[in-house]
């Protein structure tokens with residue numbers, strides 16, 4: 001059956017991978033990407049689908065009520081998947097304001113549009129960071145959907161606030177919502193300020209690889225395609241009003257990841273430079289994905305050892321993409337594409 005899906009934040013890392021997944025899997029669907037193109041959004045990422053007749057790109061802000069309502073009037077979406085967010089913890093520590101604006105107010109604006117125009121499903125892409133962290137010496141503990149919200153950074157607090165609002169819109173207005181809380185993603189089109197692409201770029205340039213503290217913080221890594229498949233299942237088969245945790249039982253310390261990247265690139269470990277730890281740095285994240293597995297049959301398909309090889313190869317083969325970001329040139333791409341239209 002034909003459906004129209006609005007994907008917000010579709011010019012970012014996970015959103016773009018989701019756009020590709022949806023266009024490939026559902027050739028009868030219409031996919032609309034709504035993205036403000038902040039520093040994290042990169043229109044050249046979507047180059048391969050820009051001419052697809054089932055795809056439309058709209059440059060707008062999810063906080064701009066007038067623009068959002070206009071888009072809903074034009075497209076009458078069946079499903080909205082909200083990836084748009086300020087997503088970098090370090091930036092949230094420097095400047096929390098924009099995180100509250102986009103992550104909370106933007107979510108409210110999208111849901112108001114869903115209420116006004118009607119919707120089959122509103123899906124909120126959230127994060128395991130809303131659960132806070134787990135101690136390093138208790139490998140038996142995992143985040144379940146029942147784990148209390150207990151945030152550490154302005155970023156995770158803004159995402160948790162949005163989740164509460166999403167649940168309130170379900171309870172108060174009967175909005176058909178779902179929420180997914182995923183662990184750390186890696187894969188193609190990851191912005192080069194994040195751990196894995198940053199380490200690849202620095203290693204290739206023989207620059208120091210900055211590692212927080214002793215590098216012992218643990219993250220549960222999931223290949224981005226597996227995250228996209230999980231969201232696809234949730235929006236089509238997930239139960240309204242429910243939260244689904246998504247994670248791959250792929251827990252690795254940061255230092256393990258960094259050493260693995262050096263090994264794959266044939267670079268020496270003396271490039272590693274330990275730097276002062278991040279304020280309030282969460283120790284360990286680990287997801288229990290039992291619910292999504294039992295209810296929807298989801299399981300991660302890509303093992304970390306394969307995913308990291310695919311990722312390093314992608315960054316080797318797509319150097320222009322990330323070098324343009326590092327140089328700032330990607331921000332001119334929109335002007336080049338649309339400047340004279």
Ligand SMILES: NC(=O)c1ccc[n+]([C@@H]2O[C@H](COP(=O)([O-])OP(=O)(O)OC[C@H]3O[C@@H](n4cnc5c(N)ncnc54)[C@H](O)[C@@H]3O)[C@@H](O)[C@H]2O)c1
Pocket residue numbers: 008009010011012013014015034035036037038039040041042060061062063082083084085086087088102106125126127128159181182183184185186191
């Ligand atoms: N990256 C991860 O490991 C991870 C893990 C779990 C959850 N998440 C969540 O997944 C979502 C996507 O994460 P990502 O890593 O792809 O982020 P990203 O920073 O790569 O992309 C965010 C996108 O949102 C757009 N955007 C920002 N503010 C906007 C606004 N006001 N209006 C419209 N568009 C706006 C940006 O231009 C960008 O294209 C986020 O909600 C994040 O909280 C990410």
